[in-house]
Amino acid sequence: MLKDRYGNAASTKSEAAVARYNEALDLIRVYRGDPIAALDAALEEDPEFGGAWAARAGLLVTATDKAYGEETAKSLRAGAAANLNERDSALLKGAQDWAEGRYADGTARFARVAQENPRDVLALQYAHVGCFFLGLQSELRDWPLQAMRAFKSSEDGYSYILGMAAFGLEECGDYARADIYGRQAVEIDPRDGWAVHAVAHVNEMRGDLDTGIPWLADSAHQWAPDSGFAYHNWWHLGLLYLDRGDIAEVLKLFDEKVRPNPDQQVLMEWLDASAMLWRLKLEGVDTGDRFATLAVCWERAGEDAFYAFNDLHAIMAFLGAGRMADAERTLKAMRQAAADGGDNGYMTRKVGLPLAEAFVAFEAGRYGECVEKIASVRGIAQRFGGSHAQRDVLSLTALHAALRGGFAQTAEAFAAERLAHKPQSPWAGRLARQARELRVKEHAA
Numbered sequence: 001m002l003k004d005r006y007g008n009a010a011s012t013k014s015e016a017a018v019a020r021y022n023e024a025l026d027l028i029r030v031y032r033g034d035p036i037a038a039l040d041a042a043l044e045e046d047p048e049f050g051g052a053w054a055a056r057a058g059l060l061v062t063a064t065d066k067a068y069g070e071e072t073a074k075s076l077r078a079g080a081a082a083n084l085n086e087r088d089s090a091l092l093k094g095a096q097d098w099a100e101g102r103y104a105d106g107t108a109r110f111a112r113v114a115q116e117n118p119r120d121v122l123a124l125q126y127a128h129v130g131c132f133f134l135g136l137q138s139e140l141r142d143w144p145l146q147a148m149r150a151f152k153s154s155e156d157g158y159s160y161i162l163g164m165a166a167f168g169l170e171e172c173g174d175y176a177r178a179d180i181y182g183r184q185a186v187e188i189d190p191r192d193g194w195a196v197h198a199v200a201h202v203n204e205m206r207g208d209l210d211t212g213i214p215w216l217a218d219s220a221h222q223w224a225p226d227s228g229f230a231y232h233n234w235w236h237l238g239l240l241y242l243d244r245g246d247i248a249e250v251l252k253l254f255d256e257k258v259r260p261n262p263d264q265q266v267l268m269e270w271l272d273a274s275a276m277l278w279r280l281k282l283e284g285v286d287t288g289d290r291f292a293t294l295a296v297c298w299e300r301a302g303e304d305a306f307y308a309f310n311d312l313h314a315i316m317a318f319l320g321a322g323r324m325a326d327a328e329r330t331l332k333a334m335r336q337a338a339a340d341g342g343d344n345g346y347m348t349r350k351v352g353l354p355l356a357e358a359f360v361a362f363e364a365g366r367y368g369e370c371v372e373k374i375a376s377v378r379g380i381a382q383r384f385g386g387s388h389a390q391r392d393v394l395s396l397t398a399l400h401a402a403l404r405g406g407f408a409q410t411a412e413a414f415a416a417e418r419l420a421h422k423p424q425s426p427w428a429g430r431l432a433r434q435a436r437e438l439r440v441k442e443h444a445a
């Protein structure tokens, strides 16, 4: 029986297909190159290789982009008719759950495969990504920790589990261990952009610019080339420069690294672009025509109501571009989604929609409403996914709404919280000063 690079049974008798599949596994774990092309090469060698179809379906569904629906359906159909072992079959079912909007069920299936087959790094990665989109913070940490039992530290695969564990530890607030695990993983494979990212999050959460900027900037030659994830690590570097107040560097990174091709049809890039431009807008920075260019990209997904986290970022782009009618169209689609059952319905109802309304209120100058709506859901906002660093845009928007609306105590409260978490952060210091000045001004009036 042929086995994949981690020692899991492969559902093919073609050695050439397994070789191509193993290449795909390498690309997937480091978010490099074109893993779909590598899987297609494996399937060219053996079109009945069910494991390759399951991997393909899993990769497509976890991109959270409705545009991949047809390719996903093709993979699911072909996979169901191919040779499947028990593990492949469960993975394929997990992808099917995702494709049909049962994100939690799909993620749980991926995780069960990883639990039962702790050397299945691919299943673990799909579960990990699923946890990220669902905001399952403990599981982000614990499923990789469970899988570590099956690997010696010298074995192929171990470092990627370390990298996943590092990110989970960070999201659970265990920054010290996250930093150690992430750095160990990067030492073993410096191409591992996910492990680099875990440490970048540690630095972001600590507001540690002096460690965070060189951590990303000095290692980029190793994690950035040919990476499908590099834009997000560049986004993190941009956040640190924004914290420092170096707007020129933020815009340079945005133009050259986060959005090097403004027409690029990669939804996850649009998320980071929206998130960065919105932060700049809050800070009063003139971002030129960048919002307008980005809003054109979001047009095709603005009414997808596929994943609430994405919808909020579409709203940010539309509002920033002054396209109120498009923001309203997305809001309408979200209101319809909120009435649905299913996981996105829940995420939209509980988190996405109130936040979208809050951001629209901000743009309309209804700052009190904005603060109230964000404050009412901020404590459960992880339920619509993303990381603490990404969801920080909620706290920032609430704080800026309080500043603009003249709610001095509210602004000071948000600013104090920020400074307590990030005592080294110049940005936190600037916001705290602005809030204090507002209170002093109010007191004098």
Ligand SMILES: [Fe+2]
Binding pocket: 197, 201, 232, 236, 387, 389
């Ligand atoms: Fe991140």
